[in-house]
Amino acid sequence: MDNKLYVSSSPHIRSGNTTRRIMLDVIIALLPTSVAACVIFGFRSAVLIAVCVATCVLLEFISRKIMKRESTIGDLSAVVTGLLLALNLPVDVNPLIAMFGCLIAIVVVKQMFGGIGMNFVNPALAARIVLLVSFPSAMMHWVTAWGAPEAAKIDATTSATPLAAEAGTYSYIDLLIGRCGGSIGEVCAAALILGGIYLVIRRVISPIIPCVYLATAALMSFAFGLDPLYQLLSGGLLLGAIFMATDYTTSPVTNWGKVIYAVGCGLFTMLLRTYSNMPEGVSFSILLMNILVPLIERMTVPRTLGYVKKAKGEKK
């Protein structure tokens, strides 16, 4: 035989799943939310999304070039980051501010720490928080959503977010279909839930993190005397629980780790919502739990098959 054979280590077959396919699924899952954003806040939402996605991809390309590393824009992770960041912004934010956010997300948080899989916090969330702290008024300027109730209006163009508004201003239906103020991607609860169901069916995410996160938040609201359903449907909780807290790189890989992480997210979210000056606590609580992930994972190494606990005094 004269032709050369491939000789490699087993296994010799691989599943068809790829990183690119997973990222594509996340993009598909975010489509209903993106479309809803365009309907609710108009054409500017589409421009904002396009600006963020394009900037993220471009910055990813440039930073890999500068570091003389293989380009990774093909895995679509930069698209996901750009899309998530855009969905976390108010619709009338200055595009330059949005682009600055992309710089923080892709260059500082992601590529400076080694690129995909190496960032210790969620890039889009970290960027959002940097923007929130740097440009508080621009980042909390909530343009009135299409069809939002009159009572929520603050002035001619803006209205209160569900968490800031007085009780009874918004109905559950308003929250579900997004007739309320907020970031372009967080207002329409129905679209977010639809995306979440798609991700679970496609087995892209395990339902543990979103379910435990939401359950903890609901229990806490109940304990604080708040309306649990209203709390779940308002603010960035669904967007955070379904799309941000489930980010692979910054959430635990073990099942019990996921539970602890999600409980932590739920606790901090409700504590911040109730006691801090900020009306919203989702971003901060996920970021905080992101940092704890290595510790949580170390605590929750699963018991391997056949593991026998060493008796006391027995030498290792």
Next chain:
Amino acid sequence: MDQLSFPKRPYPTRGGVHAPHNKNTAHKESLEMPVPKMVALPMSQHIGAPCVPLVKVGDNVDVGQCIARSEAFVSAPIHASVSGKVKKIDKITMPDGNRLDAIFIESDGEQRISPEVKPPEVNSISDLLTAVRESGLVGLGGAGFPTAVKLNIPADKHVDTMIVNVAECEPYITSDHREALENGWDIISGIITVKEFLDIHRVIVGIENNKPDAIKALREIVDNSLDPEDEIRVLPLKATYPQGAEKILIKACTGREVPMGGLPSDAGCLVMNVGSIAFIARYLKTGMPLVSRRLTVDGSAIKNPSNVIVPIGTPIKDVIEFVGGYKEEPKKILMGGPMMGISLPNDELYILKQNNAILAFGEKEARLAEPSACIRCGKCVSACPMRLLPLELCNAAERKDDEALGRLNAMNCMECGCCSFTCPAKRHLVQSIRMGKAYLNQKKREQIAQSKGGKN
């Protein structure tokens, strides 16, 4: 002692992957291959000490004649699979890269049976062990552990359950499936022999539910009054890889876990491959040692995939030619299944005793996956049947962190390949973990050498 019960359905097992079954040869009658011109019998076709040749160049040998053996406890003698003349004894390179002696026999085509071949007289457990050892039998499922050693259960271990492994979870391979369909009676009589001598009163035949015909065939034989005490039952298992891995099979059939670093007997189990158990029955009847075996020849580059019964030592090239040759240029040839098989450097090697399949693939299937960065998706963690953390083990292995490898129980990895199979970033997880295990072993040896050095 409690009456042992039979599970109605398998106990739950964790992890595993749905690898494509590709059991293309399951419904094809096995073909008997004609005697090849030349066979080569390497001195090690088992786990344990290699054999030493008993014949010289120029000697005439007959089928079934013992031509090499070793006195070491863990070993298995080797028998001539054809009649003819010993042409040469020369070093060959084995699939794992080791070089060792092989006896080359030029066949005279007569297939004269050696006078040594006569049914053994077996009246006790020690007779059985001697007979099985003399038969040269090793685990035919792929590992090649000498069966006589496996059946020799230490006095301090209590084995109450025998599991017959017909799971055959590796894609493509159907040799066990065909064994169950074609030799059902041998299987059951082998089971009865072993269970009587070893005083085992619960036998579970574990078989994946993707082989309904084999389940039906075996159940019919078991029910046909051969088993009056109802001590043998067929248990259909879920068809996920790796149901047939020893530790997973034991978990699925009995709910017991083999302790880390332990053997099946530590969980009170004896696991026998179906081909091995049927061979024992045939050997006791005929006295013909292990000189041929059934194997699956398949893969995208094979023209006519089939199960073939071949003399041990037949050149792989001859076997492939016998089933019609290649239909496209082979780019990867495997000894064993696609999940755990060894990839060969060429088709110039020979069929070994433990060799259950030869697979050949064209360029498309053979092309190596290009790894990219780990995205920590955790799919390897959910796929690992041993409940390890493959991504962490892989990292620890790559940075040679023996503390982390030990803490994460690297040695409990059985290299089934589920993690690499499922990885969307196509990382070579098993390969790295294998390196990590080798590194741990090396460290251990160094430590032992050091502590010995300190005493002197």
